[in-house]
Amino acid sequence: MDNSPSPTDLILGLKHLQIVNYMQVSGLSFVLYEYFVTLDLEIKYIWNARWTYIKIIYLATRYLPFVDTSLVLFNQLYPHLSANDCHNLFSAVMWLFIIGMSITEVIFTVRVWAVWGKSKWSTIFLPIFYLACWTPGYVVIVRAMITAKFSIQNLTPRGCLEPNEVNTLMFSSAWAVLFAYDLVILILMLVPAVNTFRRSGMSQLTRVMYRDGIIYYIFLLVVSLANVLTGLTLSPDYSDIVVIMGRVVRASLACRVVVHLREVGECRLDGDELLTAVTHRIRFASLP
Numbered sequence: 001m002d003n004s005p006s007p008t009d010l011i012l013g014l015k016h017l018q019i020v021n022y023m024q025v026s027g028l029s030f031v032l033y034e035y036f037v038t039l040d041l042e043i044k045y046i047w048n049a050r051w052t053y054i055k056i057i058y059l060a061t062r063y064l065p066f067v068d069t070s071l072v073l074f075n076q077l078y079p080h081l082s083a084n085d086c087h088n089l090f091s092a093v094m095w096l097f098i099i100g101m102s103i104t105e106v107i108f109t110v111r112v113w114a115v116w117g118k119s120k121w122s123t124i125f126l127p128i129f130y131l132a133c134w135t136p137g138y139v140v141i142v143r144a145m146i147t148a149k150f151s152i153q154n155l156t157p158r159g160c161l162e163p164n165e166v167n168t169l170m171f172s173s174a175w176a177v178l179f180a181y182d183l184v185i186l187i188l189m190l191v192p193a194v195n196t197f198r199r200s201g202m203s204q205l206t207r208v209m210y211r212d213g214i215i216y217y218i219f220l221l222v223v224s225l226a227n228v229l230t231g232l233t234l235s236p237d238y239s240d241i242v243v244i245m246g247r248v249v250r251a252s253l254a255c256r257v258v259v260h261l262r263e264v265g266e267c268r269l270d271g272d273e274l275l276t277a278v279t280h281r282i283r284f285a286s287l288p
Contacts, residue, residue, distance in 0.1 A: 020241050021076050027244035028069040034252040035062075038259060045262035057106055058258050064100040065248045068093065072244055075160055086160035090148055094141045097247060102134050105181075107254040108217070112188050122188075133181040140174040168239040172231030179224035186217040216253040223249055 042062070049055055075081075075089040109126055116122040193214065223246040231239050 023241050024244050027248045031065050031248045041259040061104045061251050062255050065251045068096050091145045098137050098141050104251050104254045115192050137174050168231045172228050175227040182220045
């Protein structure tokens with residue numbers, strides 16, 4: 001039985017691919033814009049700092065999106081790719097995407113740990129909650145790579161169409177879990193922020209800490225929700241239309257968290273020193 005698409009379906013698929021390509025290019029444009037806007041802060045507060053795990057996480061968060069978006073555009077724009085090429089690029093993009101996203105989330109999670117004073121409950125709860133929410137994402141990636149099938153009908157004169165047999169509902173479920181994670185982290189930022197403000201107001205450092213956490217997580221919730229809805233309501237050709245934009249926005253906001261704290265606190269980029277300085281000031285502001 002011939003399963004090849006009709007000319008009408010092929011033309012429609014190419015139109016959808018073109019729209020998705022516009023969104024992917026806009027994601028790369030956003031990365032470049034954000035990079036040059038904040039480059040002066042990065043040079044001042046990151047490049048000259050000694051090497052610590054925070055610096056490594058920051059640099060991975062900052063520069064992996066360039067690799068992600070470049071491979072996505074190569075996958076969708078490079079001419080005369082084979083089915084094997086499409087599958088290998090799809091797998092590479094999926095792995096880089098989930099690894100980059102999970103690394104980025106460490107910055108937000110560590111910040112929540114700091115505002116709760118590195119308490120015992122947060123030291124136990126946050127890693128467990130992190131693993132519980134991010135493990136399904138890795139499971140989805142592995143299953144997607146196993147089930148994704150590229151054949152001649154997925155090839156175009158330029159780039160690859162979406163693979164066959166990939167369950168978009170599975171991806172939407174993973175985004176829904178990430179949405180829940182973002183929501184809980186936002187609540188964990190709001191509770192101490194309200195308590196600190198009621199007791200004694202906020203210093204500039206704590207204001208930056210809470211402002212970035214609350215405002216940024218509202219943006220992240222919107223992005224995660226958009227990915228859930230596109231996967232559930234739109235054609236499979238559009239299932240990843242906002243994925244790259246969500247990836248680069250999340251990475252950019254995480255990097256701004258670090259450089260803004262450096263800018264205000266004027267501390268060395270050391271994980272323990274960063275958390276100690278922030279925790280001390282939050283505790284001091286919270287005293288009755």
